[in-house]
Amino acid sequence: MAWRLKLVPTKTNIDFFRWQFVTFGASVVAVVASLVLVAVMGLNLGIDFRGGTTIRTESSQPVDVGAYRQALAALNLGDVSITEVKDPTFRADQHVAQVRLGAREGEEAVTPEVIAQVETALKAVDPAISFPAVESVGPKVSQELIWKAFLAVAAGSVGILFYVWMRFEWQFAVGTVAALLHDVIVTVGVFAALQIKFDLAIVAALLTILGYSVNDTVVIFDRLRENLAKYKTMPLREMMNLTANETLSRTIMTATTTFIALLVLFIFGGDVIRGFVFAMLFGVVIGTYSTLYVAKNIVLMLGVDRGDKPKKDTGEFASIEA
Template identity: 65%
Template sequence: MRLKLVPSETNWDFFRFARFTFGASVLAVVLSIVAFFAFGLNFGIDFRGGTTIRTESTQSVDVAAYRAALTPLGLGDVSISEVFDPTFGEDKHVTQIRIQAQDDQEAITSDTVTAVQEALKVNDPSIRFTSVESVGPKVSGELILTAVKAVVLAMCAVLIYIWLRFEWQFALGAVAALIHDVIVTIGVFAAFQIRFDLAIIAALLTIVGYSINDTVVVFDRLRENLIKYKKMELRQVMNLAVNETLSRTVMTSGTTLIALIALLVLGGDVIRGFVFAMTWGVIVGTYSSVFVAKNIVLFLGVKRDWSKPSGDAGTQFGNIDA
């Protein structure tokens, strides 16, 4: 007996409330842009600059105790993570502490480093600092620019691939869905002031890949149905394609969410921002694959006879299995 989250055959009209769902997506994008400019992003140390302290101790690391010891110092954004390496001996425990730049200074002062060391020695007298390195605002600004370029180039690559694989209408629908996912995710981080660092950029790129994967699956079934049902209305063909791939979509997103929610609850503070971005991205990415990408393709229309090449799209790669 197999578990079925979705019946074998469904006939749900996903475009019945197309105006409302698409309107809600447009509203979410607008509100996200407003939140971004009104509140800004709560940049982490990666983007604001700060100091990284590497410590060693003979005692096992208690991240919660370290954090509690540093909280009274009022250092702002502090990231503490334990470093694991198979070459370390049983009595060698290493941590990495990252402290945001204080008062727009490139590095924290020596007095602050001393205060941090004394606070940690209360819990762990054997602790010692092996290195203290700083990242200045200039480097942080370059990281922001590089991160933006990475996201934009990823979307451009997706646009070109979908255009060659299908048609320009599909490409515009897919990229619009990706832009929707990225902007709404950034809007949530701006509205709730969740820490935004390089790990979140990695999450955004992963969201782009996950979302386009789901979109391409439905697009591929849509193309097959456009050839098979040449006289059926485009809206009905699109509904059929979404219904036929619904079970796969629910199972894929559902199993991914189970793992992500477990990490969100049990993973700890170090990866919580990344996991939250991924969890939100899976949800909004699944939504946009149906209610954003498909609505745009429905609005633009597509050709119905795929046996003839189109002069307006690079469909010469349309028959390649990829």
């Protein structure tokens, strides 16, 4: 017989509602604390949201991001992001990079003098380098990007709400969206607490977290819907525990494999994508937690219109239609 790794026993009987008020209360506290952190400490906004300048470089020599960063470190420019640009249409000797400089406090844009210093420092690293384009992002554009980022997350949440509502019942939709908002708010709170740079890449990570979390939640709710028809007299709490245990192996396997892939990217991916990957790593953990301890708790509190509640006069469970 082939040997197989089992992260979860074939059959489990974990009571996920044993500490339901503790776990749900902890989630509420985490959301409130995250909102307070964002309000008090604020986010460490990147160039996308704060304004700054992007310098496009081009050279016949391969881009050495480490050497570029080391050359600019002595200038004390603050928020600097360097990324290599790759495109199949580029020539074999065409190597392009983007250097993004954040505007300093009290300044609306990077001054020409600072741009000249950057170009001089990079030319010392690569004499063949040229600067075909310099673009600045002002405060007005940055404010628009912040608003559009908020709208993107809100639109994703509303779309998921309607999808789950149409596929299941409104209680499932409310539980799902509450879990998603929990994931996003707590993740943003962690970025505020650790003062990790928050830019458009992090917004993309938040939207990805929404998709990952709702996928896990829908799988459990789909099994719950099957069990609602299969076990017509089983109390809702017991049925939700049964459903979570039946899908636990899938939940753990999906979260573990995703986490391992992201961990490798976090370690070896470099500084450019580290913030994005960190948000995804935390999102996988918090998304799995919210599926088991937030979404299900809310559905249990709201109840499901299935006619399985005890009758007041007999104390027995009423039957439901298939």
